[in-house]
Amino acid sequence: MxxxxxxxxxxxxxxxxxxxxxxxxxxxxxxxxxxxxxxxxxxxxxxxxxxxxxxxxxxxxxxxxxxxxxxxxxxSPDRLGRMPGSPDRMSWLVWLHFSETVSQHTAALTQQHVALREDHMRSPIVMKLEAARVTKCYAAIEARLNPPARKRDYLLTSGFSAVDISVGQAVYMARHFARLEDFPATADWYARITAREGFTASLPCGDGIYDRDFYAPWPLE
The missing domain is CATH 3.40.30.10 (Glutaredoxin)
Incomplete structure (x- = not known):
């Protein structure tokens, strides 16, 4: 069980x-x-x-x-995983752990925008810096999906895998603080993977951490 x-x-x-x-x-x-x-x-x-x-x-x-x-x-060693000996094993590991790079910046933004209740506790510098770092992560995903040689539908050349889940969920949270509009290949990939039934079934049924779709930098400019 x-x-x-x-x-x-x-x-x-x-x-x-x-x-x-x-x-x-x-x-x-x-x-x-x-x-x-x-x-x-x-x-x-x-x-x-x-x-x-x-x-x-x-x-x-x-x-x-x-x-x-x-x-x-x-x-799921071959469908969602990539085991030792697979041509995509190295990339599978890299992108699996890259999801934590995205998540750590999102966690900092969540703390600033959501967890800290009083405005005087928040840091506009931290907010802007961490949002910029999320955008750098989007750029890395964009480069992976849209290289000069051939565009990829998923993070691995061999197709959908658990790394699309891990990075995709990190992007789901990051989108509350940094938009995807400047990253068309990433936006297309995100739409593709979040159309899956597995993603829909993982969405919150009631209240979650976030009470709005997007948190603008603070203070508002």
């Missing part, structure tokens, strides 16, 4: 999307994004008090990259 411990609109969304794509039976336990994650019961699952946490066959895992690698190796 697989149990995913999840908060809507967090990194655990990429594990939920992956499980939906795998077609594996699993249980979902959802939590509010608050001090519930600091309770001793939850810390026994994820010692840093973060999601996702995954229970599988009596064992416990945390960290999205590790969970993605394990689930792909075990349940």
């Amino acid at each position: 697989i149990t995913l411990h999840h908060c809507p609109q967090t990194r655990s969304m990429r594990t939920l999307w992956l499980l939906n794509e795998l077609g594996m039976p699993f249980q979902l336990r959802s939590y509010p994004f608050d001090r519930t994650l600091r309770a001793p019961e939850f810390l026994s699952l994820s010692p840093a008090g973060r999601v996702p946490a995954l229970e599988i066959d009596g064992e416990r895992m945390f960290e999205t990259g590790a969970i993605t690698e394990y689930l792909c190796e075990r349940f």
